[in-house]
Amino acid sequence: MDRNIRSVDDVLKLMDSLFAPEADRWTKDASGWWDRFYEDRSKPVPFFVAKPDENLVSYLGRGLLTPGRALDLGCGAGRNALRLAASGFEVDAVDLSPGAIAWAEERxxxxxxxxxxxxxxxFAAGAPSGPYDxxxxxxxxxxxxxxxxxxxxGxxxxxxxxxxxxxxxxxxxGAMGSELPDAELYGSGGxxxxxxxxxxxxxxxxxxxxEVELRRMRDExxxxxxxxxxxxxxALFRKPATPA
Structure with a gap:
């Protein structure tokens, strides 16, 4: 008989297990799904291109973002991290997949x-922790x-x-992704x-x-x-300068 829940982290890990085998898309065991995804770099995957997001270019061009410390969360092959670095940011780029990181390092x-x-x-201990602008x-x-x-x-x-x-x-x-309510996802396990x-x-x-801006990405x-x-x-959001 297991009685091994005593923290929020224990609860989160238990709930992760309800989505196995999909859990390697967001947990530390990245030897599976994402590495297989990045293995063939010739696949016609839209975001495999070496181009930054149009919204990032727009934010920078309009002065909505100014250089500082940046965290690229799920950086993939590094296309946005490279643009941030070229724009004067000090960049930490994080991804679960060793294959994605290797590709980003090459670029x-x-x-x-x-x-x-x-x-x-x-989200785990030992990951880059900022503070970030x-x-x-x-x-x-x-x-x-x-x-x-x-x-x-958090x-x-x-x-x-x-x-x-x-x-x-x-x-x-209405354009991409699952429309299932949150609660129903736990029944489907995916x-x-x-x-x-x-x-x-x-x-x-x-x-x-x-909220600074929320809009559809432009087709390029x-x-x-x-x-x-x-x-x-x-979406571009700003953390209040003082607590609410």
Whole structure:
């Protein structure tokens, strides 16, 4: 008979187990799903391109973000981390997949960019902890099960400086991702490739932050210098400079 729950972390790990074998998409055991995903770099995956997100380029161009310390959360092959470094940010880039990190490091060497890469769980002990002026997330959030939003919001709260920004892209309801209610996901035991969100749900989840901009990502043509897919929301939030 097991009686091994005595902390929030124990509860989160138990709930992770309800999603096996999908759990290697967000837990520290990254030897599985994401490494297989990144193994073939020639696959026609939209975000394999060496281009930054169009919303990131827009934020920088309009002066909504200014250089400081940045965390690229789920950095993949490093396309946004490289743009942040080129824009004057001091960048920590984190991903679960050793294959993704290896690819990102290759791109950084080719570009002569100075970035710090970390392969592992961004929510676990030992991960880069900031403080950061910017947390940038292009596609990590929608791959988390509902209970791991607790970990995500905890990271934002402790790692983001007052006045700092959270920028994220995630699946847009009606365009991409699972529409199942949170509770039903625990019965199905899967995330169906990722979760869709409405603007209202994003505003509710991140109610402790100030909304700067929330819009659909612009579709970018193949010859564009930016990445852009219309099935994503892009959101920029600001942590209040003083507690509410």
């Amino acid at each position: 950084a060497r080719e570009a002569g960019a100075d970035l710090r890469f970390h392969c592992g769980d961004a 910017l947390i940038y997330d292009s596609g990590c959030f929608h791959h988390l099960p509902p209970h791991r939003r607790v970990s995500y919001l 990271l934002v709260e402790r790692a983001l400086v007052p006045g700092g920004h959270l920028a994220l892209s995630c699946f847009a309801s 995330l169906e490739g990722g979760l869709a969100f409405t603007p209202e749900s994003l505003r509710w989840i991140f109610a402790g932050l100030e 043509p193949e010859d564009s210098h930016c990445f852009g897919e219309g099935f994503l929301w892009t």
